[in-house]
Amino acid sequence: MLSVGLFLHDLNFYDGSSEILIAGMQHARTLQAAIDKQQAWITKLQSSKHELQEWRRKGRRLLYNMMPRHIAQMLQEGVLANSICEVRNERVFIEKLNSLFSRIN
Numbered sequence: 001m002l003s004v005g006l007f008l009h010d011l012n013f014y015d016g017s018s019e020i021l022i023a024g025m026q027h028a029r030t031l032q033a034a035i036d037k038q039q040a041w042i043t044k045l046q047s048s049k050h051e052l053q054e055w056r057r058k059g060r061r062l063l064y065n066m067m068p069r070h071i072a073q074m075l076q077e078g079v080l081a082n083s084i085c086e087v088r089n090e091r092v093f094i095e096k097l098n099s100l101f102s103r104i105n
Contacts, residue, residue: 063072 060072060076063075066072
């Protein structure tokens with residue numbers, strides 16, 4: 001109201017316009033407080049997102065230092081460790097083991 005040069009006593013107290021104006025001003029303050037709270041939450045969320053990305057980067061680096069890159073990539077893609085080592089056909093596996101041991105002997 002002050003920005004347009006009006007004061008509360010300029011309003012008619014008998015038609016309810018002053019109550020409407022006061023209620024509107026209070027509502028505007030409530031909305032501004034909600035907006036400020038939302039902005040603080042957004043800032044915190046962005047900070048958490050950045051921290052999460054940093055931890056994921058550190059985790060990937062640690063994973064790549066612990067095992068070969070292609071196995072680490074398979075694990076990151078969701079291939080389970082058991083399925084990497086899983087044998088599809090036992091007979092073929094045993095035959096390959098036998099041929100390997102016979103070469104060694």
